[in-house]
Amino acid sequence: MWRKNQVRYGMVIDVDKCTGCGACAVACMSENNVGVLPDETDKIRSITWLRVYQIDNGKPFPDTEVAFFPRPCMHCQGGTSGAPGQAFFQEDTDPQEAHTPCVSVCPAIATDYDDATGIVSQIPTRCIGCRYCVAACPYHARYFNWYDVPWPQGTPRGLSPFVSPRMRGVVEKCTFCYARLQRAKNKAFVGGGKVGEMDYQTACTEACPSGAITFGQLQNPAHKVHKLIQSEFAFRLLEKLGTNPKVYYMSKRKWVRMMADNHLSQAKATQAAASGGHK
Amino acid sequence: MLPFVFEWQWDIGHIVFFGLFFGVVSVVFGVLGLTILKTILDLWSGKIHSADH
Amino acid sequence: MRRWFDDLPKYADDSSWWPKGTTRCRPEVFLFWLGLPLTIMAYFGVSAFLVLFKGLNQTNMNDYFAFGVWIVVDLAVIALGAGAFFTSFLNYIIGKTELKPIVNAAVLIGFICYTGAILMLGIDIGQPIRGWFGFWHANVHSMLTEVMFCITTYAIVLCIELLPSVLDNRRIGKVPEFGTFSHNLHTIMIVFAAAGTFLSFFHQGSLGGMFGVLYARPFAFRGHLGIWPMTFFLFVMSAIAAGPSFTTLIVMITEKITAKRLTSHKVKMLMGKISGWLLLVYMVCKSVDTLYWAFIYLPSKGLSVGQMYQMPYGSWLVWAELGLFGWLPVVMLLTPRVRESYGLLFLAMLLNCIGVTLNRFIFTIQSLALPVMPFEKFISYLPTWQEWGVASLVLGHGLLIFMLAYRYLPIFPQEPELNQR
Numbered sequence: 001m002w003r004k005n006q007v008r009y010g011m012v013i014d015v016d017k018c019t020g021c022g023a024c025a026v027a028c029m030s031e032n033n034v035g036v037l038p039d040e041t042d043k044i045r046s047i048t049w050l051r052v053y054q055i056d057n058g059k060p061f062p063d064t065e066v067a068f069f070p071r072p073c074m075h076c077q078g079g080t081s082g083a084p085g086q087a088f089f090q091e092d093t094d095p096q097e098a099h100t101p102c103v104s105v106c107p108a109i110a111t112d113y114d115d116a117t118g119i120v121s122q123i124p125t126r127c128i129g130c131r132y133c134v135a136a137c138p139y140h141a142r143y144f145n146w147y148d149v150p151w152p153q154g155t156p157r158g159l160s161p162f163v164s165p166r167m168r169g170v171v172e173k174c175t176f177c178y179a180r181l182q183r184a185k186n187k188a189f190v191g192g193g194k195v196g197e198m199d200y201q202t203a204c205t206e207a208c209p210s211g212a213i214t215f216g217q218l219q220n221p222a223h224k225v226h227k228l229i230q231s232e233f234a235f236r237l238l239e240k241l242g243t244n245p246k247v248y249y250m251s252k253r254k255w256v257r258m259m260a261d262n263h264l265s266q267a268k269a270t271q272a273a274a275s276g277g278h279k
Numbered sequence: 280m281l282p283f284v285f286e287w288q289w290d291i292g293h294i295v296f297f298g299l300f301f302g303v304v305s306v307v308f309g310v311l312g313l314t315i316l317k318t319i320l321d322l323w324s325g326k327i328h329s330a331d332h
Numbered sequence: 333m334r335r336w337f338d339d340l341p342k343y344a345d346d347s348s349w350w351p352k353g354t355t356r357c358r359p360e361v362f363l364f365w366l367g368l369p370l371t372i373m374a375y376f377g378v379s380a381f382l383v384l385f386k387g388l389n390q391t392n393m394n395d396y397f398a399f400g401v402w403i404v405v406d407l408a409v410i411a412l413g414a415g416a417f418f419t420s421f422l423n424y425i426i427g428k429t430e431l432k433p434i435v436n437a438a439v440l441i442g443f444i445c446y447t448g449a450i451l452m453l454g455i456d457i458g459q460p461i462r463g464w465f466g467f468w469h470a471n472v473h474s475m476l477t478e479v480m481f482c483i484t485t486y487a488i489v490l491c492i493e494l495l496p497s498v499l500d501n502r503r504i505g506k507v508p509e510f511g512t513f514s515h516n517l518h519t520i521m522i523v524f525a526a527a528g529t530f531l532s533f534f535h536q537g538s539l540g541g542m543f544g545v546l547y548a549r550p551f552a553f554r555g556h557l558g559i560w561p562m563t564f565f566l567f568v569m570s571a572i573a574a575g576p577s578f579t580t581l582i583v584m585i586t587e588k589i590t591a592k593r594l595t596s597h598k599v600k601m602l603m604g605k606i607s608g609w610l611l612l613v614y615m616v617c618k619s620v621d622t623l624y625w626a627f628i629y630l631p632s633k634g635l636s637v638g639q640m641y642q643m644p645y646g647s648w649l650v651w652a653e654l655g656l657f658g659w660l661p662v663v664m665l666l667t668p669r670v671r672e673s674y675g676l677l678f679l680a681m682l683l684n685c686i687g688v689t690l691n692r693f694i695f696t697i698q699s700l701a702l703p704v705m706p707f708e709k710f711i712s713y714l715p716t717w718q719e720w721g722v723a724s725l726v727l728g729h730g731l732l733i734f735m736l737a738y739r740y741l742p743i744f745p746q747e748p749e750l751n752q753r
Contacts, residue, residue: 044394044711055707069707076548101548107476108465109286128465129388129458131398132476138548138704144398144458146389168387169458237705240633241548262634262706280468296472300481303527307489310523318513329511 008118009176010218010246011205012228013070015256017212018052020068025050027207028072031177033165035149047143049073049174050204057255067256070213072204073141073174074237074245075120076100077113101243102133102142110171118218118246119176127170134171138238139245142173176215177202197223218246235260349503349740353748356739366735372728379721380455388458390718399696401715402456405723407539407692409445410483411567412685415575416442416490417525417532422606424525430602433595433746438579439493440743444733446487448726455722475541482535489528493521497741533568540567543695550633551640552699554625562621563695569617573610574688576603577665577681584678586738593750601671607684608665615658622654642710645698653694657687 028034028050040046053069078099100120103113110126111133134142148168151159159165162179166172184200197216205215216223225248228234233250237260251257280287280297287293321327344359356362383390393400419438422428454460466480499505499514537560543552544561554562580603587594626637641647664670664680671677701711715723737743 042394044396045389053705053707078547099547101546104471105474105476105542105545107471107474107480108462108469109471110465110469126462126465126469127459128462130456130466130476131393131458132474132542134395134398135700136546136548140395140705140708143395144388146394147387168389171458238548241550241704243548259706262639262704264631264634264636280470284468286469292472296470296478300485303530304485306523307485307492307527310520311492314516314520315513318509318516321512321516322509327508327512328515329506329508 006118006219007116008218008246009181009200009216010075010118010225010229010248011072011176011202012214012225012234012248012250014212014214015067015069015249015251016253017210018068018070018208019210020052020054020066021209022052023207023209024070024204024213025052027203028174031160031180031203032163032175033159034172035151035165037147038150045146047145047172049141049143049172051140055256055259065253065255067251067253067259069237069249069259070204071139071141071237072202072247073120073176074139074243074247075118075176076102076243076245077118078104078242079244101136101138105132105136107132117181119178119181120173121178122171122173122175124164124166124170124172129169129171131171138241138243142171144171145169233257237261346740349501351740351742351744351747352502354751362735362739366732369728369731369735372724373732375721376725376728379718380725382718383455383722384460390716392713392716392719396711397697397700397713399700400713401719401723402452404689404693404696405726406449406452406456407696408689409726410449410539411536411571411574411688411692412578413442413445413449413575414532414536414571415577415579416445416493417486417528418572418575419579419603420493420521420525421529424522425529428602430599433599433744434579434583434603436497436741436743436745437583437594438576439490440497440734440737440741441579441582443487443490443494444730445726446483446490448729450483450487451729452722452725475538475545478538479535479542482531482538486528486531486535489524489531492517493524493528496521497737497743500742501740502742536571537564537568540564540695543699546699549699549702549704550630550635551702552695553629554621555629562617566614566618566621569610569614570688570691573607573614574685576610577607577684579603580607581678581681581685582734583744584674586734590738592747594744595746596750597672597674599746600677604665604671604677604681607681608662608671611658611665611684612662615654615662618658619654622650640698640702642702644712645694645701649690649694649698653687653690657683657690661687 025048029048032049034047034049037046050070050072053071055067055069057063057065059065078101100113103111103120107130108126108128110123110128112121112123114121129144131144134144145166145168149165151165160179162183180202181195181200184195188195188199197220202213202215205213214224214228216225218225218229220226228250229248231250233252234248235250235257236245236248238245240261249256249260282289346359347356350356379390391400415438419431419435423431423435454463457463466477470477470481496514496517499510499517505511505514540563541561543549544554544556544563546552552563556562557565580600583594584600630637630640638647641649661680661683664676665684669676670680697713701713703710
């Protein structure tokens, strides 16, 4: 399934545990120096590397049910379809063939698929701001800096020193807190030993009060996520497109699983059910 | 863009893309250069074309 | 009868600069009308300054509409400017020298279109100073890289192709160096036409390829032939179908404004016939492609065609693009009676050009308006006045360059004989 000796970092989000509190989104913004814009009511330009979507089953009261999809960057891989019933796809044996939708279109290689970890990187100092990757991403996981963030006086002192802030005109997105991986690797190098499961966890995983988010190596049987993705209730967003994302969701509720993708038989029902609300 | 830039790889994608690109660029600028040269030679040898001639 | 301005000193008499055998309006009148493109350029200047100084928040683009009116205008003018390479290809390489009277105009229009597009793109990207990264750190697998390389190289080729027209100006051409250089360029023009054809084929196609490779956007994605999606070939075909039409349209508009005949009607009819046949081939391919996409590809992704069309980007767009601005101009342009009529030929070509513009609009704006995740909203978009200002660059600088070129350069070789009194 996975290429041997490669690490694939991924995430499992239990939708049934998510309360929509948004602590994950706040932790992400704090960890990654995401700025607050002059007009934050303009949600369509707001930068939220992790965005919590609210969905409902489209039924009227008293049968209405609500759920939340926290949506980080999916760190897609592309690849060929696996066998029917499989939750994930076969990886291509050639590392050059990782066909992440956003990576393959960037004209300046400002975003790249890291074959060693499976993480899609973003280099803000290389980005020319053409926004082709923003157009390519179906999950709207990529955000363009339409403004220079007006850091009020004194706030720069509160920024994390491990993540560089971005100026206007460049694209940014969730990096699975890559700076934390770098720090974990440094620590492991200095102290001897390897990066363990709990040595590298993303900010959102740590912040979630209900433990809905689990993060780790998808291919490693010793990590929690490896077992979780084999569950019959595990699914991914927009599987039919073939993006092969690394963020899995879990829900025992069928209507939630159906909301993750487009289904022809429910084309009209799906349109009605989408409340379209964002958090 | 050039073989000494660190992202260059001698793979089929780079060879085809840059092979064709530099091929066309050399043809265009090469012919332009030759035309300028020919013009200079024509002027020296007196084969002048102008609106008066 | 002496009028008040007849007593003014005749300080401006540029008739020695006009092409041989032609007449032009008084310089003062010309200067007055130059005010029009200069006003448009001023509007552009203010808008461009605001966008570059304050940032892209001056536009109505957002994280859903990553591309807006500028990309639509870019795509449209590059498609319409395809007349330059295709007419040169037919004239110099295929040998259809009946097109000689219009090839200079085609190259001039192409030059205007490409320089305008490049300048607009420089403002569109978030970090214009870093634009060269696309060249230096090129991703050879990206369609946009291909576009950047080919468009800039082709713009240089267009400058070289336009150079003889400039050097053939009546007074510039008298200088032996310039005259000789121009003569030598004319003899070797076939090489530049071939290079231009090669470059244009690839960038016209890659502009379509940009949308066709987006496999995560079912509206835009198409199946591939080799490494190229079907949109690659469809965009090339529509560009070469619309290019000759656009060139002829501009010539006809110039004829009406200047009250002169610039090319014989036979040349226009030939351009119409070429457009018509190319458009027919394109419409056949496009219709097949649309049917396949609508009834085979979309259902495989769990989507229906109805979901792809929501107001204001409703199903009327399909009928408009394929019908009124697609098959109708095909029928018109292939009917000799229509081509013989000045007015009907103009109309058919106009419909053709609008169709191509509509196609570019649909691929850019409608693709982005449509949500892919089932719980996302459909969004619509309208540009701000600053966006319209930057978009008006092509019109403003186009008018300016065309007016100057028409007045001073021998763009239309048939003009003297067609306007003899």
